[in-house]
């Protein structure tokens with residue numbers, strides 16, 4: 635998990651509202667409609683149904699409270715603004731309370747296509763449609779519960795399960811591979827890459843493999859895992875994931891498919 639950010643978090647006022655500038659709303663507007671069109675083509679029905687249900691304004695960054703109203707009705711979740719980067723402890727604790735922590739800043743125009751840190755476009759456009767789905771809401775809650783029970787040294791192992799499902803997971807729908815994860819749904823360049831690029835590997839979802847697969851946050855993923863359906867996510871809530879982490883630890887990480895991060899990248 636990164637510990638520094640070059641973006642400044644916006645502080646909510648006493649009513650929990652954040653004030654954004656016209657330029658910030660305009661960045662949201664630039665991102666929203668093209669990505670909504672891409673999502674129709676590449677994202678799962680699960681995602682697109684959630685996006686429709688939230689009825690987000692294409693021209694204005696929404697307040698967390700507005701999105702929470704829709705989510706509360708759908709699944710009992712809410713979204714709350716947090717500083718750009720929070721630790722695993724706080725992250726898992728919030729998920730276990732069915733609260734999704736959302737970074738409040740929005741990316742600059744220089745980083746429209748890809749940025750390494752989650753901004754509010756990623757959090758709201760990418761994550762909250764998924765949290766309107768009861769199965770994904772349940773799975774996300776379970777990750778929070780597991781993270782709160784896990785030993786601190788296991789947090790990073792559990793994070794790989796979250797990464798390869800809720801963030802960068804693929805799912806088979808009506809025989810076609812679609813993007814499920816929020817990291818894909820909110821990325822103009824990685825979304826088509828994940829579905830169409832011959833350079834990306836797509837493997838069947840396997841819990842032990844997922845736990846053992848290292849990832850980098852600052853590149854397009856070289857490998858994606860494909861769920862056969864949301865039942866597979868729900869099944870994980872009845873699986874001994876912490877036991878699987880201990881097993882995965884004993885087996886060790888798979889060799890990375892990416893170059894190590896250097897000073898040049």
Ligand SMILES: [Fe+2]
Nearest residue numbers: 752801816817
């Ligand atoms: Fe995310």
